[in-house]
Amino acid sequence: MTATAPVEDFATELRELAQTAGAWPFEEARKIVERLKRKPKAEVLFETGYGPSGLPHIGTFGEVARTTMVRHAFHVLTGDTIPTRLLCFSDDMDGMRKIPENVPDPAALKPYLQMPLTVVPNPFGGGYASFGDHNNAMLRRFLDTFGFEYEFASATDYYKSGKLDSVLLKAAEKYEAIMEVMLPTLGEERQATYSPFLPISPTSGRVLYVPLKAVDAKAGTITFTDEDGVDKTVPVTGGQVKLQWKPDFGARWAALDVDFEMFGKDHQTNAPIYDRICEIIGGVAPEHFVYELFLDEVGQKISKSKGNGLTIDEWLTYASPESLALYMFQSPRSAKKLHFDVIPKAVDEYYGFLARYSTQDWKNRLGNPVWHIHSGNPPAIDLPISFGLLLKLASASNAEDKAVLWRMISRYAPGVTAETHPHMDQLAGYAVRYFVDRVKPRRVFRLADEVEADALARLDAALAPLDGTDREAIQNAVLDVGRGIERYQDHKKKSPTGGPGVSFAWFSALYELLLGEKEGPRFGTFVAAYGIPETRALIARALSGELTKGAA
Known part of the structure; x- marks a missing residue:
């Protein structure tokens, strides 16, 4: 037996257990394995899409976190023999159709309605060239902080650099076939003006929703009436047009040869359209995973433009990224409310799963959320006091400094210090912030009868x-x-x-x-x-x- 044999034997055993593991990332990863039997490839591409029309919210992070879990499960199933990539694609060439409610000085953006998001001025400052660039940076900042392995892609860059030229020319060639897919999905009035191509006005720079007068597949051009009333002919390549969002979905899958993409339930009815357009343009539609949408505290769907859900920064003010990843892992096909009150439970559940991990056999470890959150390598953390208890201690003592909590932690668990238990120290800081901001203003004491x-x-x-x-x-x-x-x-x-x-x-x-x-x-x-x-x-x-x- 060689020195590497025990490691190889373990990897083989793990791979065998993964074949029947019940956790949803393994279920999705097995679909990709079967896909490769039908369509062999040297590399597998995972993709997530992001619409930067507003500040990134937790649902956006959830797509990347969940996709990363599926990606890791795929590596385990295949013995890490097939390279993979994760592409986070930003639809930042979309026109700004309405002004988000949560930006400073909304009136200043009014002249830029319908312009590509990477042309709209950045209202937040900070040195970013555009609204789209700022929102893209906010997404990347968090993904980098969490340590995701990914590549970022900008629709503006892809359209203007020519990376999508071949599918755009193919879309011009297959224009009638695409229209046959799209028109039955539209109302009578919309059918009369619909086009899968949206020209960028040479006059105003706006993304135009106008009917086309001609599509010349051989020349690769479209003709339309511009905002100044003059007919214009422009190439479909080089960033002078973009595709409507439904054709764009399918065309991008074909252009990039995407193997797996998950999306929210609001896309579910359109998935067959995306698939069909991908096939028309010459691609093979990827494997899908449809997740339920997050709701706010009163049960309404979270919206980037309304800003009615938790932001990434708000969650991280009061809890760790790992607790957020657990919330994403659990029941992704069930609608869940996403508001401040879910944070304490998520924190304690995360540490609960972490505590159980070391006592489990490998079959159960593969079903433990922390195995997926930490890509198979969960840390060993000793946490003598729960987050829920820390919050009650903060409330009882009116703690506005974690030093107050540490006096009680030390009493409860002698020998435990901030130096020996840095995670406990981090949790104490979260607890104080959560108490001061979220608990203290809402406490209601009453007199005893x-x-x-x-x-x-x-x-x-x-x-x-x-x-x-x-x-x-x-x-x-x-x-x-x-x-x-x-x-x-x-x-x-x-x-x-x-x-x-x-x-x-x-x-x-x-x-x-x-x-x-x-x-x-x-x-x-x-x-x-x-x-x-x-x-x-x-x-x-x-x-x-x-x-x-x-x-x-």
């Missing part, structure tokens, strides 16, 4: 003699108080002594009265971390009414 006041007094007495290091004793004391009060008894549950159990109403009351929130962590764990003297002081403030006066 007679039963609740008695319950808090009993809890105070029960905690007084306890050693703060015995977490189970603290939790049992909290439970015992709840069991002794009729309001908080749950007769469907049984206590260890055979009496009634404790209803969640007891813990809800504690969260509302002491923290001003509807829910929280295991209360005994909170007390152990926050401290018994500190918890008793908090109870005293609740009983005195001080918390409801905004002094918290």
